Amino acid sequence: MLFEPLNIKNIVLKNRLIRSATYEKLADKNGYVTSGLIKIYEALASGGIGLIITGNALVHPSGMSVPQILSIHNDSYIAGLKTLTNAVHNAGGTIFIQLVHGGRQCYPELLGGKPPIAPSAVFESLLRVMPKQMTEEEVWEIIAAFGESAHRAKEAGFDGIQIHGAHGYLVSEFLSSYTNKRNDYWGGDENRRFHFVEKLMRAVRNAVGNDYPVIIKMNAADFINGGLEGDESLRIAKRLEEISFDAVEVSGGMYESDLKPAREQILKEEDEAYFRAYTKDFKKLLNIPVILVGGIRSKNVAEAILKNHEADFISMSRPLIREPDLPNKFKESKEKADCISCNGCMRFRKLDFVKCIHEENK
Ligand SMILES: Cc1cc2nc3c(=O)[nH]c(=O)nc-3n(C[C@H](O)[C@H](O)[C@H](O)COP(=O)(O)O)c2cc1C
Numbered sequence: 052m053l054f055e056p057l058n059i060k061n062i063v064l065k066n067r068l069i070r071s072a073t074y075e076k077l078a079d080k081n082g083y084v085t086s087g088l089i090k091i092y093e094a095l096a097s098g099g100i101g102l103i104i105t106g107n108a109l110v111h112p113s114g115m116s117v118p119q120i121l122s123i124h125n126d127s128y129i130a131g132l133k134t135l136t137n138a139v140h141n142a143g144g145t146i147f148i149q150l151v152h153g154g155r156q157c158y159p160e161l162l163g164g165k166p167p168i169a170p171s172a173v174f175e176s177l178l179r180v181m182p183k184q185m186t187e188e189e190v191w192e193i194i195a196a197f198g199e200s201a202h203r204a205k206e207a208g209f210d211g212i213q214i215h216g217a218h219g220y221l222v223s224e225f226l227s228s229y230t231n232k233r234n235d236y237w238g239g240d241e242n243r244r245f246h247f248v249e250k251l252m253r254a255v256r257n258a259v260g261n262d263y264p265v266i267i268k269m270n271a272a273d274f275i276n277g278g279l280e281g282d283e284s285l286r287i288a289k290r291l292e293e294i295s296f297d298a299v300e301v302s303g304g305m306y307e308s309d310l311k312p313a314r315e316q317i318l319k320e321e322d323e324a325y326f327r328a329y330t331k332d333f334k335k336l337l338n339i340p341v342i343l344v345g346g347i348r349s350k351n352v353a354e355a356i357l358k359n360h361e362a363d364f365i366s367m368s369r370p371l372i373r374e375p376d377l378p379n380k381f382k383e384s385k386e387k388a389d390c391i392s393c394n395g396c397m398r399f400r401k402l403d404f405v406k407c408i409h410e411e412n413k
Pocket of ligand 1: 071072073075105215218268369396397405
């Protein structure tokens with residue numbers, strides 16, 4: 052099944068394998084596309100993946116969580132992004148852009164010394180920052196920024212958009228009662244915590260129309276006391292479908308969680324696909340495609356997930372840093388990715404760009 056085509060909305064993906072959004076630290080210091088970034092995407096496209104989701108792209112300067120992050124917060128970025136989408140299309144690939152605002156998970160040094168903005172002033176203990184609670188005006192400004200960025204994405208030739216609604220960044224901060232302590236239109240109960248993503252989607256749909264694929268990555272659980280979990284995430288997923296999201300990628304965790312989105316030492320098949328139990332429930336509830344990410348390394352595990360209707364698509368990040376042509380290798384005869392989930396590729400601060408450390412030491 053792994054190599055059978057399936058649609059997301061009106062786009063036919065040639066197989067069930069997706070490159071999950073992966074920040075590369077390869078935009079220039081102002082967020083523009085570079086030739087190094089294009090090379091990575093060309094390698095992924097010619098490596099046989101069904102869909103590439105870009106590394107998170109910044110919709111507003113106040114949401115910069117990492118240096119050299121791809122950006123889309125004004126029209127000057129469109130030309131460079133067009134060269135990226137052209138390169139992928141020429142290599143036979145399909146590409147969505149992931150739109151992000153980093154919320155409270157941003158270092159003040161990347162924001163000109165200003166504190167990050169967030170739904171509420173809840174101390175972030177990993178970066179050791181106290182964010183500033185967003186004003187009503189700021190909330191609407193960021194919603195508008197998502198809409199305008201979506202418009203630019205379509206103009207730049209992306210085949211669709213993914214909203215980053217996972218991992219403790221701004222959209223997931225609004226959804227989670229751990230980070231959203233407001234008592235106004237934007238927070239206070241489950242219904243009001245949903246308003247931010249609801250208005251954001253309205254802005255995006257106004258910008259790109261109803262026929263353009265718009266998907267979301269969300270947390271099934273935050274893995275933190277008082278955070279998103281269980282049935283609430285299922286109810287959110289159902290509402291995301293109702294407000295016209297075209298697929299849901301299921302992940303979990305945030306900077307402060309014990310259980311992170313990218314877990315280490317995934318060496319045995321039993322440890323693979325660690326959000327599998329969640330997508331099983333998402334699949335039962337939703338009519339839109341469900342995408343599973345997190346620790347998938349073996350072809351037979353991926354095949355079993357699809358056969359058992361535990362997900363519709365298999366998404367991977369770290370294995371494709373090491374082997375961008377893994378889909379082609381799977382198609383030939385390879386059974387297991389070479390990635391050992393050591394997370395060396397995540398040492399952003401030390402690396403000049405994101406790469407496989409293990410491969411370098413070989
Ligand atoms: C270097 C690196 C950068 C990442 N950047 C992003 C990102 O920009 N957006 C996102 O949603 N997830 C990001 N992730 C998380 C991955 O998309 C994925 O959810 C996680 O790594 C688990 O999948 P894997 O086991 O296949 O790596 C990143 C992960 C890594 C290793």
